[in-house]
Amino acid sequence: MxxxxxxxxxxxxxxxxxxxxxxxxxxxxxxxxxxxxxxxxxxxxxxxxxxxxxxxxxxxxxxxxxxxxxxxxxxxxxxxxxxxxxxxxxxxxxxxxxxxxxxxxxxxxxxxxxxxxxxxxxxxxxxxxxxxxxxxxxxxxxxxxxxxxxxxxxxxxxxxxxxxxxxSGPPAHGNPTEIPVSDFSAYRLHKIMNAVLANPAEEHSLDAMAAVAGVTPSHFCRLFKKATGISPHQYVMKARLDRAQQMLVQTDLSLAALSEVTGFTSQSHFSRAFRSWFGMAPSDYRQQERRGLH
Structure with a gap:
């Protein structure tokens, strides 16, 4: 109308x-x-x-x-x-x-x-x-x-x-260090997600994330997927790939160095993941984006 x-x-x-x-x-x-x-x-x-x-x-x-x-x-x-x-x-x-x-x-x-x-x-x-x-x-x-x-x-x-x-305001408003509850909460999930986005190269193991959430790893997986639609592993992988995508354009790091600083176990692991997610090799993406900047 x-x-x-x-x-x-x-x-x-x-x-x-x-x-x-x-x-x-x-x-x-x-x-x-x-x-x-x-x-x-x-x-x-x-x-x-x-x-x-x-x-x-x-x-x-x-x-x-x-x-x-x-x-x-x-x-x-x-x-x-x-x-x-x-x-x-x-x-x-x-x-x-x-x-x-x-x-x-x-x-x-x-x-x-x-x-x-x-x-x-x-x-x-x-x-x-x-x-x-x-x-x-x-x-x-x-x-x-x-x-x-x-x-x-x-x-x-x-x-x-x-x-x-x-x-009530976006999640970035306020950042309390302690929440006085023992059960799983939206705040704890938000804290975990922000920690991954801030430092995607860190390990972010399932056990560690579940410990922050205060639940078992299997229960954390179910809760995380229900809230976000993807698994914790997929979320960490996506955060690493987004960071790598930025660095491909903004830095001259080799693919081996870039894969290391973004948390991948090897260059081949990084390349396979990047191609699977974005549909092209990281080197091709770098060339494509840099051509577009000129």
Whole structure:
């Protein structure tokens, strides 16, 4: 529908993708709108949206990039990541495989007076938000279930919890050193994910990550995959490959040296992993990207 003579977020995205959302809930009459979108490989240019949008990457191939000034971002969004797109900012998207995301758009009236509303004033791409992802997945599972009065009330409560979580500020706000709980928590998962992203070359063994989470390794694997859509090993591997991808362009390190500093056991292991993930050899990627810079 149109708001004050302009399309809302849902209609603009529908126009760009050429399809309606798979499922939707809410409307801008209520000040918010939640939609699930599934799209396949391609590049998409999204014009400036009238409302800011919080996006959760729930599934699909882990290779989604956005346009950043003069090229595609070195890092990629993977299932389990969240992205904030501010109002009034055109964006470009590169999708290598199926894209499966949920968007939550909120009106300026909903954001007015919120303590962390400024987080919606700038682009924030592919950050870890385990609680936001877990809430979104739970909402989706209920939306696809048979409708009942009690389920409608439950879904509304979950959406309200997701909105409250988002409006409380991004995960980067505050960084407490101790959380006084013994059970597994979203904070602990977020702490583990950030530690991997900060130092992907470190070992990050399953036993060590599970110890930080305070659960057994097998239970940690289940919890991690439920929250992010991928295994802990895949998450560590993706973080290493993203760092290697940056260094291929920004440094002159040999492939052997680069594989060592990014945590791979050998150059051949690095090359196989890179080709499997990105579809080309690391040396070919370096040449391709450097040609594009000239």
């Amino acid at each position: 149109k708001q004050d003579g302009v399309w809302d977020n849902k209609n603009i995205i529908c126009d760009v993708l050429g399809r309606a959302p798979d499922v939707e809930m809410g409307s801008f009459g209520d000040g918010w709108s939640l939609c699930r979108w599934r799209q396949f490989v391609g590049t998409y240019t999204l014009p400036a949206l009238p409302q800011p949008i919080f996006t959760v990457h729930v599934a699909g191939k882990p290779q989604v990039k956005t346009w950043d000034r003069d090229g595609w971002t070195e890092t990629s969004s993977i299932p389990g990541c969240a992205t904030i797109v501010p109002a009034g900012m055109p964006t470009g998207w590169l999708v290598d495989g199926e894209l499966d995301v949920v968007t939550l758009s909120m009106s300026s009236d909903v954001l007015a007076g919120q303590p962390h509303a400024e987080q919606f004033n700038k682009m924030r791409f592919a950050f870890a938000d385990p609680l936001g992802v877990a809430l979104t997945r739970q909402i989706l599972s209920e939306l696809y279930a048979p409708q009942a009065e009690e389920r409608t009330a439950y879904v509304s409560a979950m959406v309200n919890a997701l909105k409250a979580h988002i409006l």
